[in-house]
Amino acid sequence: MxxxxxxxxxxxxxxxxxxTLLFLLAKFAWKPILQSLKExxxxxxxxxxxxxxxxxxxxxLRSGHEKLMAEARADxxxxxxEAREIKDQIIAEAKTKASSEANDIVARAKEExxxxxxxxxxxxxxxxxxxxxxxxxxxxxxxxxxxxxxxxLIAGFLKDVxxx
Amino acid sequence: MELKSxxxxxxxxxxxxxxxxxxxxxxxxxxxxxxxxxxAILFSSPLVKADSLSTSVAAPDSASVAAVQGEAMPKTEHxxxxxxxxxxxxMIIEHISDSHEWHIVGHLAIPLPIIIYNTQSGxxxxxxxxxxxxxxxxxxxxxxxxxxxxxxxxxxxxxxxxSFDISITKNVAALLISVSLLLFIFLSVASAYKKRAGMAxxxxxxxxxxxxxxxxxxxxKASIGPKYERFMPxxxxxxxxxxxxxxxxxxxxxxxxxxxxxxxAVTMVLALFTFVITSYSATGSxxxxxxxxxxxxxxxxxxxxxxxxxxxxxxxxVLMVRLFANITGGHIIILSFISxxxxxxxxxxxxxxxxxxxxxxxxxxMSCLELLVAFLQAYVFTLLSAIxxxxxxxxxxxxxxxxxxxxxxxxx
Numbered sequence: 001m002x003x004x005x006x007x008x009x010x011x012x013x014x015x016x017x018x019x020t021l022l023f024l025l026a027k028f029a030w031k032p033i034l035q036s037l038k039e040x041x042x043x044x045x046x047x048x049x050x051x052x053x054x055x056x057x058x059x060x061l062r063s064g065h066e067k068l069m070a071e072a073r074a075d076x077x078x079x080x081x082e083a084r085e086i087k088d089q090i091i092a093e094a095k096t097k098a099s100s101e102a103n104d105i106v107a108r109a110k111e112e113x114x115x116x117x118x119x120x121x122x123x124x125x126x127x128x129x130x131x132x133x134x135x136x137x138x139x140x141x142x143x144x145x146x147x148x149x150x151x152x153l154i155a156g157f158l159k160d161v162x163x164x
Numbered sequence: 165m166e167l168k169s170x171x172x173x174x175x176x177x178x179x180x181x182x183x184x185x186x187x188x189x190x191x192x193x194x195x196x197x198x199x200x201x202x203x204a205i206l207f208s209s210p211l212v213k214a215d216s217l218s219t220s221v222a223a224p225d226s227a228s229v230a231a232v233q234g235e236a237m238p239k240t241e242h243x244x245x246x247x248x249x250x251x252x253x254x255m256i257i258e259h260i261s262d263s264h265e266w267h268i269v270g271h272l273a274i275p276l277p278i279i280i281y282n283t284q285s286g287x288x289x290x291x292x293x294x295x296x297x298x299x300x301x302x303x304x305x306x307x308x309x310x311x312x313x314x315x316x317x318x319x320x321x322x323x324x325x326x327s328f329d330i331s332i333t334k335n336v337a338a339l340l341i342s343v344s345l346l347l348f349i350f351l352s353v354a355s356a357y358k359k360r361a362g363m364a365x366x367x368x369x370x371x372x373x374x375x376x377x378x379x380x381x382x383x384x385k386a387s388i389g390p391k392y393e394r395f396m397p398x399x400x401x402x403x404x405x406x407x408x409x410x411x412x413x414x415x416x417x418x419x420x421x422x423x424x425x426x427x428x429a430v431t432m433v434l435a436l437f438t439f440v441i442t443s444y445s446a447t448g449s450x451x452x453x454x455x456x457x458x459x460x461x462x463x464x465x466x467x468x469x470x471x472x473x474x475x476x477x478x479x480x481x482v483l484m485v486r487l488f489a490n491i492t493g494g495h496i497i498i499l500s501f502i503s504x505x506x507x508x509x510x511x512x513x514x515x516x517x518x519x520x521x522x523x524x525x526x527x528x529x530m531s532c533l534e535l536l537v538a539f540l541q542a543y544v545f546t547l548l549s550a551i552x553x554x555x556x557x558x559x560x561x562x563x564x565x566x567x568x569x570x571x572x573x574x575x576x
Contacts, residue, residue, distance in 0.1 A: 002308070003492070006429035007262060009279075009330040013339060014433040021343045021405065022437075026397035029350035033376060034396060036357040043362060 132161060250510055252503035260423045260495045262335045263308055264292040268418065276332050278303075280310060283326040292331070303327075335430070338422030342409050350404070379403055379546060387550040391557045395550065398441055402434060403546040410491060410538030414531060425541070426491035431484045438549040439480035446556035479552055483545060490541050494534040501527040 136157055140150060266274040275293035280303060282288070294300035302323075304313045310331075312323035332340075349368065356369040365373045384392035384399055409430075412420040424430050452458065454472045456465055504523045509516025 002261060003257070004428050004488075006427075006432050007333075008328055009333060010262060010335050010339075010427060010429040011433060012328075012330050013332075013336040014430050017339050017343045018401075018405065018433055018437065021346060022398060022401045024347060025350055025401050029354040030397045030400050032354045033350075033357050034380070034393075036361055037373070037377070037380075040362060 132157070250503075250506045252500065252507060255503060256496055256499040259499055260426060260492055261308060262333045262422075262427060264295070264305060264310075264331060264333055266334050266337060266418070266421075276334065276337060278310070278331045279329075281328045281330055282312075282323065284323075334422050335424050335427055338409070338412065338420075338424050339430070341419055342405070342412055342424065346401075346404055346408060375403075376400060383543075383547050383550045387547065388554040388557065392550075394445070395441070395553045398437065399546050399550055402437070402549060403542050406434070406487065406545055407538060407542040410542060411535075413491060413495070414534055414538065423492065423495055425487055426495055428484070428488050431487040434487070434545070435480040435484035438483060438552060439477075441549075442480075442552045442556045443476075445553065447559075449559070450556050479548075483548055487541055487545055490537055494530065494537055498527050498530045498534065501530065 136154070139153060139157070264278060265276055268274065275291045278288075278290050278292050278295075280288045288301050288303070290301060292305070295305040298304070299313050299317070302312055302315075302320075303310050304319075310327070310329045312320040312327055314320045349372075353369050353372050356366065360366065360369070364370075379399055380392070380396060384396055388395055406425055409424040413423050413425060415421060454476060455469060457468055457472070460468060501523045505516055505520045508519040
């Protein structure tokens with residue numbers, strides 16, 4: 001039965017050696033090993049968590065960006081549209097203004113022409129009157145030699161002038 | 165060598181392993197020790213009996229065979245009986261037992277220090293080489309056991325009883341070697357962790373890291389739960405201690421060769437540690453469950469409580485026997501296959517040479533299997549220890565309100 005009978009010496013040494021081994025390994029091996037394993041795991045977890053958060057932030061930023069872009073695009077469109085409207089308006093206004101001014105100018109020109117025409121007519125009448133008086137004077141000087149003839153002649157002239 | 169006790173020996177182990185098998189929750193391991201020991205009995209008993217049947221002594225002619233046979237033969241106090249018949253049972257028992265010298269080859273052995281403590285005369289320390297010539301300092305070596313002798317050569321029973329043999333035997337020497345090896349490996353791994361903090365593991369560190377992680381995540385965390393951390397040092401130490409000694413036991417020459425984890429004293433101390441740690445860290449609810457399982461009718465408790473109390477002691481006992489039987493059984497099988505060569509060699513040289521390739525093949529096959537068993541048994545011991553720790557620190561939630569929910573508590 002020596003196989004299943006524990007030897008006292010080996011029991012003694014085993015208790016001593018195993019307790020020492022347990023103590024030394026626990027203190028100088030397992031503690032730092034398990035601690036650094038844990039630290040490494042924590043840092044990996046932390047890094048993964050940070051990466052996940054950064055990704056989320058990036059996604060958020062990107063969606064913000066896109067929103068901004070869309071807004072800017074919409075703004076540009078409205079601004080362009082407004083500008084086009086303003087341009088059309090200006091052109092239309094300019095057109096109406098130009099045509100009215102042209103009308104004014106034409107009207108003024110017509111008036112001027114009429115005025116000039118009237119002035120010219122008055123001048124002509126004045127000239128005609130002057131010529132008539134001069135002619136009449138000449139004639140009168142010529143005819144005044146004879147009274148009768150003078151009177152008939154004056155009447156005749158006056159008749160012509162009135163006809164004019 | 166008491167021949168009659170040999171068949172008895174494995175039988176008792178067989179019984180123990182059957183007890184353990186009932187408690188072992190991993191089905192695949194149940195039959196293994198029983199199987200190994202059945203094999204061992206089959207091989208060793210006829211070999212022992214063959215001793216009286218055979219008549220001729222075949223002298224092995226090759227030099228190497230002679231050397232190994234020399235190793236196989238017990239180095240006894242009778243050098244005259246050199247051509248003694250090969251005795252397989254004796255050779256196997258000698259190889260798996262402890263010894264006061266470290267046998268190397270043939271008649272070459274390293275003497276080891278003998279330390280004896282006597283309650284009256286104190287310590288006696290001397291080399292085991294002194295026993296070569298017979299008695300020394302009032303002690304005699306009889307079959308690896310030291311007995312006190314009187315000056316006239318008779319055994320002094322009273323002084324033998326008061327003497328304690330705490331010699332550095334082969335197993336103690338192997339124990340010290342493996343402990344230093346473990347310290348060297350894990351202190352250097354720990355320093356690697358300090359030096360390379362936050363960096364990827366390298367070398368030995370990267371070899372050990374997955375094993376440490378496996379013990380932490382799949383054994384400790386899975387079986388103990390959130391309180392696993394304080395049991396980690398013991399679990400890791402016990403795993404690597406068993407593993408390294410199992411592996412060193414498979415090496416057939418010097419730093420290895422000692423059957424340390426197949427020694428009942430070693431496995432007893434390991435199991436004792438598990439038992440002490442379990443009992444020390446056990447919560448009140450663990451003891452309540454042992455003494456009086458809550459929610460169980462009183463008449464059932466009459467049967468259950470003795471079983472539970474027995475279980476508290478049976479569990480470490482089973483741990484002790486399982487490791488011992490598995491490792492010893494494995495060694496016995498390998499040695500049996502090697503013995504076959506010499507058994508056949510004694511019948512005829514040709515038969516011995518013919519049998520050797522077959523024997524070698526089976527011995528190598530068994531060695532490979534033993535490599536697996538070395539890991540498996542280290543794992544099983546650690547896992548079961550963790551499960552026992554887990555049951556000791558487990559919180560029984562139904563207990564607080566089992567008065568109200570009596571029916572529910574009963575089938576928890």
